Amino acid sequence: MSSSNGHVSELGAFLKARRTELSPAEAGLPGSAGRRRVKGLRREEVALLASISPDYYTRLEQGRRRASEPVLDALARVLRLDDGERAYLLELSGRDTARPRRRTSQKVRPQLRRLLDDLSTTPAVVLGRRTDILAWNAMASALFIDFARIPERDRNFVRLIFREPAVRALYADWEWAARMTLAQLRMEAVRDPEDPRLTELVGELSVQDPDFRRWWGTHRVAAQRSGTKVLDHPVVGPLTLDWSFLTSTDDPDQQLITLTAEPGTTSHDRLRTLASRTSGAHDRP
Template sequence: MSSSNARDSELGAFLKARRTELSPAEVGLPDSAGRRRVKGLRREEVALLASISPDYYTRLEQGRRQASTPVLDTLARVLRLDDGERAYMFELSGRDAARPRRRTTQKVQPQLQRLLDDLSTTPAVVLGRRTDILAWNVMAAALFTDFARIPEKKRNFVRLVFREPAVRALYPDWEWVAQTTLAQLRMEAALDPKDPRLAELVGELSLQDPDFRRWWGAHRVATPGSGTKTLNHPVVGPLTLDWSFLTSTDDPDQQLITLTAEPGTPSHDRLRILASWAAQAADHPVADR
């Protein structure tokens, strides 16, 4: 399957997933009496709302037709897509062409590594394509896990969230965190649907984890931004941290993620305690700490 065909197929699956989540009442249509044979909206109902023919819309879902920009705009409104979902749909359609994707092995930029090393009390990591973990600082290892012990090819944040017990246990709201990271990975997939390493990652996690398999099939998407994470750290206890994504201008495929706490809060104090603990652990390493 060509990259273009893969995008068309993914677009069709995305449209289907979104319409199944809308009821006729939500979009102002009368709900016909009796049991509906399909969940959510029918193809014919989406076509009616979008003022296109049912055959045209059916071909879109089947990956046999490309949509124009006006039709995509209308479908985004009809299907109640948020900004991230709309951008994802346009990415798949090729109407908002993505930058060329490079599949060479990524290495963290030296200036980002220096910045990581200088952040002595702030956990920070650099993520690459597919949420691969390219680099981290001492505080990030103290907060999440010892990334160095994980084989480089397995060093991926989505994989850690789903498959690493120590990372999974950090999050009291693990389901929300897992679904958000997966939705960001789904957005990444739109940029290069033929990426073999991404296909390998998705295939591996789909086989190993039923939650991943179910949520991946829901076609949820999200774009990186900023927010707040709640963690329960085994050494310093509960932490409420603000996280931010900073994209490298030299390589947009590398993003610096930092986690900070508001000064004067218990979480701010606990980060300082964690920094002290990490420094002591580095000075006096023990096996399997």
């Protein structure tokens, strides 16, 4: 299947998933008497609210036509899409400029490597395409897992959060963290739907993990650039850490993720305790 056809097909699945989650009341439609035979909004109701014909909308969901930008804007409004979901919708429709496909093997940028080495008290990792883990510092290994013992092919954050018990046990709310990570992976997938490594990753995890298989089918997307992780570390105890992305200007497919705690908090003190227990040597890929 070509990238274009794949995007059109995914667009229809995404629209269907979003409308089935929206009730008539949430969409501003009057309540209907009797039991509804479909979950969420009907196709005809979405078309009515977006001021397009039911046939036009049906063909969109069936992957038989493309949508204009005004129609996409109307659908984003009707389906209550957030900024990340709207961006995803535009990329699927070819209305936004996607990054060029680059399937060469990724190596961490030297500047990011040096920055990792300087962060002696801050856990940090460099993620590449598909959330592949390209590099890390000693604090990241102390916080999450000894990345060096994991085969290079399996050093992928989505794979670790679903398949590695030690990483899974860290999260106070594992389901929320896993769903968010999955939503970010789907956002990544739209940029290169024919990436064989991505297809392999999704297929492998769909077979191995029923939660992954079910949640991938919901077509949720997210484009978070910062947030908070609540972890329960086996050595220092509960931690509330703020994370953020720093994107490499030389390679937009590489992001440095750092985790910090607000000074004066228990989490900050515990992070310092973890740093004191961590050797000065930085383990590398």
